[in-house]
Amino acid sequence: MIKILSAYEGLVSATVLGELRQLGNRLAGKRVVHVNSTREGGGVAEILDWMIPLMQDVGLVAQWEVITGNSDFYAVTKKFHNGLQGFPVTISKREWQTYREVNEENAVRLRPILEEADFVVIHDPQPAALLGLCPARKGKWIWRGHIDISRPTRLVWRGLRPFVAGYDASIFSMCQFAQPLPHPQFLIPPSIDPLSPKNMDLDPEELTRVRHQYNLDPDKPLLVQVSRFDRFKDPLGVLAAYRLVRKVQPVQLVLAGGGATDDPEGQEVLDEVLEAAAGDPDIHILLLPSDAHRTINALQRLADIVIQKSTREGFGLTVTEGLWKGKPVIGGDTGGIRLQVVNYHTGFLVNSPEGAAHRIRFLLHHEALRAKMGGRAREYVREHFLLTRHLREYLTLFHILGSREDASTIYI
Amino acid sequence: MGDFIIQDCSLLAKTSGLPAAINLRELRDRLALCSQDVLYHHFCETPLVPSFDNPDYRNDFAAWALLQLGDRVLAEQLGIINPYIFPDLEKLREQVLDILDERLSEVVFVPSCQPGGEFFFTEAVTVVFDTGKRITSPKALPEAIGTMTNGSIYYHFFEARRREPVGVDDFSAWLGGFPGQEAWCRALQTVDFVFFTLPELRGELVRVLGKGGVA
Numbered sequence: 001m002i003k004i005l006s007a008y009e010g011l012v013s014a015t016v017l018g019e020l021r022q023l024g025n026r027l028a029g030k031r032v033v034h035v036n037s038t039r040e041g042g043g044v045a046e047i048l049d050w051m052i053p054l055m056q057d058v059g060l061v062a063q064w065e066v067i068t069g070n071s072d073f074y075a076v077t078k079k080f081h082n083g084l085q086g087f088p089v090t091i092s093k094r095e096w097q098t099y100r101e102v103n104e105e106n107a108v109r110l111r112p113i114l115e116e117a118d119f120v121v122i123h124d125p126q127p128a129a130l131l132g133l134c135p136a137r138k139g140k141w142i143w144r145g146h147i148d149i150s151r152p153t154r155l156v157w158r159g160l161r162p163f164v165a166g167y168d169a170s171i172f173s174m175c176q177f178a179q180p181l182p183h184p185q186f187l188i189p190p191s192i193d194p195l196s197p198k199n200m201d202l203d204p205e206e207l208t209r210v211r212h213q214y215n216l217d218p219d220k221p222l223l224v225q226v227s228r229f230d231r232f233k234d235p236l237g238v239l240a241a242y243r244l245v246r247k248v249q250p251v252q253l254v255l256a257g258g259g260a261t262d263d264p265e266g267q268e269v270l271d272e273v274l275e276a277a278a279g280d281p282d283i284h285i286l287l288l289p290s291d292a293h294r295t296i297n298a299l300q301r302l303a304d305i306v307i308q309k310s311t312r313e314g315f316g317l318t319v320t321e322g323l324w325k326g327k328p329v330i331g332g333d334t335g336g337i338r339l340q341v342v343n344y345h346t347g348f349l350v351n352s353p354e355g356a357a358h359r360i361r362f363l364l365h366h367e368a369l370r371a372k373m374g375g376r377a378r379e380y381v382r383e384h385f386l387l388t389r390h391l392r393e394y395l396t397l398f399h400i401l402g403s404r405e406d407a408s409t410i411y412i
Numbered sequence: 413m414g415d416f417i418i419q420d421c422s423l424l425a426k427t428s429g430l431p432a433a434i435n436l437r438e439l440r441d442r443l444a445l446c447s448q449d450v451l452y453h454h455f456c457e458t459p460l461v462p463s464f465d466n467p468d469y470r471n472d473f474a475a476w477a478l479l480q481l482g483d484r485v486l487a488e489q490l491g492i493i494n495p496y497i498f499p500d501l502e503k504l505r506e507q508v509l510d511i512l513d514e515r516l517s518e519v520v521f522v523p524s525c526q527p528g529g530e531f532f533f534t535e536a537v538t539v540v541f542d543t544g545k546r547i548t549s550p551k552a553l554p555e556a557i558g559t560m561t562n563g564s565i566y567y568h569f570f571e572a573r574r575r576e577p578v579g580v581d582d583f584s585a586w587l588g589g590f591p592g593q594e595a596w597c598r599a600l601q602t603v604d605f606v607f608f609t610l611p612e613l614r615g616e617l618v619r620v621l622g623k624g625g626v627a
Contacts, residue, residue, distance in 0.1 A: 015561045019420055022541055175532040178427045187425040187534065333528070396422040399539045408449045409538045 003053040003195070011194050012388050020388060023395040024058025026412050030118040030398065031139070032062040035110070037077065037126035039066050040290040041258055042228065043190060043317040044123050044146055047390070050193040054391055065110055067127045073102040078265055080125045083156030084149040085232055085312040096159060100129055107133035119398055121171075128163040140401040143167040146190070147314040148335040150176045169401060173315045173336050186397055189339060191390035192320045192381070197293035199324055202301060210298035214284055217252055221364050224254045224303035226296050226321070229269040229287075232312040233257075234332065237353045239276050241309065242283065244357035249364065254299055256286040300325050304370070305363050306347075309356050313337050323347075324381045326374035330359045340385065346377040413589035416547035416582075418560065421567040423460050423536045425453070432530035436481060436523045439473070439531055440512040448501040449535040452574070455495040455504065457536050459610050460566055470606050471495070472531075473508065480529035486515045494606070496573050540567060550590055553583065554621040562610040569605065569613065583617070596621060 005017055032055060036044050048064050055062035069077075076095045083089040106127065107114075111134055114120050118139040122128055124146050131141050143164050149157065149172075157179065164170065169184045178185045192199055216222060223242060227233040235255050242253040255273060257266075270287060277283040288295055300306055306322030308331045315336030322329045323340060329347035331337035341347040348359040363370050403410045428450045433439040443451070454472040469475045469491035478487035489511050498504040516522065525531070543564065547556045557565070568582035577585055584600045587593040599620050605613055 015559060018543075019422070019561050019563060022420065022543060023422060023539075026541065175425075175427055175534050176530075180429075185427045187427070338528075392422055393424055396424045396537075396539050400424060400537050407537075408452075408535065409540060411540045 003050050003057070003193075005054055005057045007195055008386075008388060012382070012386060016388050016392075020058055020392055020395065023392060023399065024055075024060065027395060027398055027402070028059035030060050030402075031116065032060050032119045032121070032398070033065060033113055033117040034062070034121045034123065035065045035067060035114070035127045035130065036123035037067050037069070037074075043315070046193070046196070046198070046317065047190055047387075048123075050196065050387055051391065051394070054387065055394070058391075058395070063113070065113065067102070067106040067110075067130075069102040069106075069126070072098050073126075077126045080156055080160065081147060082232075083153040084125065084147055084160070086148075086151045086153060087231075088153055089156060091156060091159060103127065103129035104133060106130065110134075119401070121394075122167075125160055125163075128160065131166050132163065140168040140398075141166075142169050142171060142397070142401070144171045145177060145314075146173065148177055148312045149179060150335075152179070169397070171397070174339060176335070177314070186393075186400075188390065188393045188397070189336060189385065190315045190317060190320075191385045191387045192317060192324060193387050194324060198297050199321055200297065202294065202298055206294070207298050207302055210295055211302055214254070214286065214299075216254070216284065216302065217282075220250050220252045220282065221304045222252050222254065222302055223305050223307055223360060224256065224299050224322075225307040225309065226256045226300065226318045227308065227310070229257045229266045229273060231265075231269055232310055234309045234311050235269065235273045236276055237311075238307055238309050238356070239273070239283065240353035241307075241356035241360060244353065245360050245364075246282070248361065250282075251360075251364070252282040252284070254284045254286060254303075256284075256288055256296060256299055258288045258290045258292065296321075297325075300327065303327055305330060305360055307356065307360075308332065308337060309350065309353075310334055310337065316340065320381055320385045323377035323385075326371075326378045328363055328370055328373040328377060330356055330363070340380075342380075344373075346373060346380055413586070416553070416556075416586045418543045418545040418547065418556065418564055419540055419567050420543050420561055420563045421538050421540045421571065422563055423457060423538050425461065425534050425536045428533040428535050430533040432532045434525055434530050436477075436483070436486070436512065436516060436519070439476070440509065440516060442533060443473075443505070443512065444509055446533055447535065448505075450533050451501050451505055451508075452495075453535045454533075455493075456570060456574075459570065459613075460562065476525075476529075476531045477523075480525040480531070481523040483515070483519075483523050486511070486523075489515070496579060499578070538567075538571070547586075550587055550593055550596070553587070554618045557583070557614060557621065558618045560614060562614075565610050565614050565617075569617070583621075 034048050038045050052062045052064045076099050079089045114134045115136045120141045121144055123144045171186050171188050172178050173189050225238050245251050277285055300322055306327040306329045308316050308319045310332040313335035319329050319331050319337050319340045329341050331341040333349035333351050341349050350356045399412050430442050433442055458470055474487045474491035477483045495504050572582040573579050584597040588597050
């Protein structure tokens with residue numbers, strides 16, 4: 001289904017949509033290319049899936065390119081990912097060489113498109129080296145860092161910084177993630193698409209079907225964490241919290257995640273989780289295909305409490321998804337989860353399995369409060385974390401970078 | 413008097429380049445050095461930045477003093493500051509520094525935040541664009557305000573005070589150009605806008621202007 005802006009009327013006001021069209025009209029015909037490393041799986045791919053057609057709908061000539069690489073390349077970029085999020089890693093000269101070579105191979109294919117574009121948005125470290133490989137570039141280049149690089153492993157950041165420093169601007173989800181760089185660093189939190197299969201309203205029959213499909217007990221409270229099987233998402237910590245809750249009341253847990261083509265560590269973490277969960281019929285570990293969006297949607301809607309107990313998190317779109325479905329979220333006190341989870345309003349921030357267990361018990365005990373928090377959570381997302389706000393900020397950024405003025409107020 | 417040109421605006425926040433502050437002294441020292449855009453952003457652009465429900469304080473310095481330093485006295489002193497009554501931002505800066513210096517002289521230990529609670533100095537770039545819509549008479553003003561975006565309300569009611577005539581919102585400035593509109597100008601100028609969200613403020617402006625109808 002091709003996404004168009006008018007489909008969002010009713011979810012946001014007509015004036016908000018009109019504002020987007022006006023910002024877009026003044027950029028009509030500008031060529032925008034987004035580049036990332038996977039077409040499916042993970043938050044970036046989900047964002048680009050709606051952003052490209054909506055940018056096209058407001059008048060831009062937008063396209064999405066995906067770099068390709070071998071398993072060695074993804075092993076290196078996974079190390080970047082871990083290192084930038086503070087996990088100690090070392091990267092050998094050979095691995096840096098692999099990184100450069102794969103970017104060079106991709107540059108051969110992408111150079112004509114990228115050098116002609118008015119705006120190029122490079123997402124995350126994987127394709128960051130493309131800038132230096134497109135010397136005849138005409139437009140403005142923006143590096144978009146989606147992950148939490150507030151306390152990176154210095155060696156990794158020192159190695160990557162030269163690839164990023166030459167961009168015209170960078171974007172981070174929060175000011176906490178910004179690093180000293182010789183260009184403007186803009187702050188744009190991500191968002192969700194309320195009409196995507198992952199977030200759209202579902203019939204009660206579909207929820208019932210998913211409940212049966214995965215043998216979920218309708219009479220037991222359900223905790224759901226949806227995320228890749230990644231150490232930073234702390235699935236083992238969620239299991240520990242669940243076990244603490246189960247000591248005092250019946251409860252069931254779903255840990256649902258898909259793989260992403262650029263994440264070679266997923267299977268290893270999944271194996272650890274399966275081993276830790278073995279023998280407990282109330283723990284459901286679901287490895288879902290990357291297109292199981294409606295199933296994830298249904299699981300989040302079936303949940304009594306949504307959990308995202310990350311120890312590092314760029315933004316946490318699964319938190320946004322849970323809030324949009326009217327669920328209080330218990331989230332790790334880190335990164336972008338702090339922007340979304342406000343204690344006693346939209347959920348609780350926690351720092352340990354014990355903290356998570358305590359808040360799960362609190363919320364299960366206070367059913368009316370849970371419903372009230374869920375209502376507030378949905379409105380909070382409507383105001384701040386839907387794609388319309390996100391699109392507006394990208395259009396605003398293009399106007400700023402395209403302006404000849406260097407002022408705090410730009411008239412277009 | 414000419415037509416009222418309805419503008420809209422979109423803000424984009426960016427980092428200021430200043431290091432984050434972890435205690436009251438660092439806040440004071442960086443506030444003394446920061447650009448006016450940083451000061452303006454943390455005092456005046458907060459209505460357009462995500463926040464939850466009704467925060468206790470509308471400027472970021474007061475909110476930080478309360479939530480991260482746990483200094484309720486300082487939060488109260490900073491929270492009551494109305495940034496729009498100062499003739500320029502340097503005077504506002506002087507007032508804030510005066511309060512911070514006074515507080516630093518009173519406390520035995522410099523209040524510090526916990527890790528993760530640092531104050532990040534940010535600023536914003538505002539892109540302003542003409543909506544193409546015009547208001548041709550004072551009578552049409554309330555209805556037009558009722559359909560304005562948050563960006564338009566912010567631009568004409570908050571940001572306007574930074575432009576000539578300084579300290580006056582665009583609606584009052586425009587109405588003042590028509591004879592017999594003084595009462596409505598006064599009514600707009602007495603709206604205590606600090607505690608309204610932008611959608612609430614839109615409703616309040618319509619209510620104030622609609623009461624009896626702008627002549």
